[in-house]
Amino acid sequence: MTNTTDPPIIEFSDVTKRFGVLTVLDQFNFSVAKGEKVTLIGPSGSGKSTVLRILMTLEPFQEGTLTLAGTSYHEPGARGRFKASEKHLRQIRNHVGMVFQSFNLFPHMTVLRNVVEAPVRVLGMQRAEAEVRAIELLQMVGLADKKDHYPVQLSGGQQQRVAIARALAMRPRVLLFDEPTSALDPQLVGEVLGVIRALAHEHDLTMLLVTHEMRFAREVSDRVCFFDKGRICEQGAPEEIFGQPKHERTREFLASIL
Numbered sequence: 325m326t327n328t329t330d331p332p333i334i335e336f337s338d339v340t341k342r343f344g345v346l347t348v349l350d351q352f353n354f355s356v357a358k359g360e361k362v363t364l365i366g367p368s369g370s371g372k373s374t375v376l377r378i379l380m381t382l383e384p385f386q387e388g389t390l391t392l393a394g395t396s397y398h399e400p401g402a403r404g405r406f407k408a409s410e411k412h413l414r415q416i417r418n419h420v421g422m423v424f425q426s427f428n429l430f431p432h433m434t435v436l437r438n439v440v441e442a443p444v445r446v447l448g449m450q451r452a453e454a455e456v457r458a459i460e461l462l463q464m465v466g467l468a469d470k471k472d473h474y475p476v477q478l479s480g481g482q483q484q485r486v487a488i489a490r491a492l493a494m495r496p497r498v499l500l501f502d503e504p505t506s507a508l509d510p511q512l513v514g515e516v517l518g519v520i521r522a523l524a525h526e527h528d529l530t531m532l533l534v535t536h537e538m539r540f541a542r543e544v545s546d547r548v549c550f551f552d553k554g555r556i557c558e559q560g561a562p563e564e565i566f567g568q569p570k571h572e573r574t575r576e577f578l579a580s581i582l
């Protein structure tokens with residue numbers, strides 16, 4: 325469900341990103357409406373993760389403007405380091421939650437503390453309030469009974485579900501998923517996809533996913549973007565992209581993986 329009357333919640337305007345001599349995004353334009361669920365698919369190395377990392381302010385860029393929930397961010401001429409102030413970057417980052425391929429939980433903290441720490445430290449939330457919210461989120465991902473366990477005591481699928489709860493604890497407006505199931509054993513993929521599928525029904529939450537799970541992309545996305553060599557080659561509703569891809573590169577890619 326999307327709201328097309330509001331301005332886009334994510335907007336890349338002519339963003340160029342280079343790593344040394346390699347141009348990964350070349351005057352990239354892309355926008356996502358509030359509440360929209362968008363999937364990026366495409367060959368390895370085409371720049372999908374770079375888009376997410378720029379949104380998370382983990383990577384500076386050299387040209388163009390990124391606007392996120394009304395805050396613009398511009399990095400003209402930046403060469404591998406940020407020009408924007410840390411305060412400004414934080415304003416952007418606080419709108420965004422990210423779920424990585426490799427869970428990235430803090431190994432020395434219990435499941436509950438993994439979910440509670442960022443809202444307390446970054447948002448200044450009272451610990452008791454953060455714990456109530458964390459337990460609600462752990463219930464939502466089916467892991468409230470594991471709140472006193474340490475990450476090492478959990479399966480990969482369970483760790484990824486904690487990582488999703490942790491990202492949601494920051495009340496992000498945008499949730500990014502970078503191949504959230506690719507580090508999991510096949511039998512654990514379903515439980516993580518089930519949680520993400522449930523989140524896709526949250527109307528106000530904007531989701532941007534990079535995935536190699538095409539069946540899943542088809543199920544959860546309002547829009548699928550086929551990404552090739554740093555640009556969106558073709559985009560549309562899942563039934564269009566998977567049913568009647570128009571671009572030859574999209575057809576080749578889908579034929580190679582399906």
Ligand SMILES: Nc1ncnc2c1ncn2[C@@H]1O[C@H](COP(=O)(O)OP(=O)(O)OP(=O)(O)O)[C@@H](O)[C@H]1O
Binds near residue numbers: 372374
């Ligand atoms: N920190 C970095 N330094 C140098 N080159 C990088 C860096 N990060 C990414 N790249 C390069 O940028 C290009 C795009 O990488 P990116 O990870 O965004 O692609 P991707 O489409 O997400 O690929 P995959 O599906 O394999 O994750 C690749 O050629 C990659 O080698």
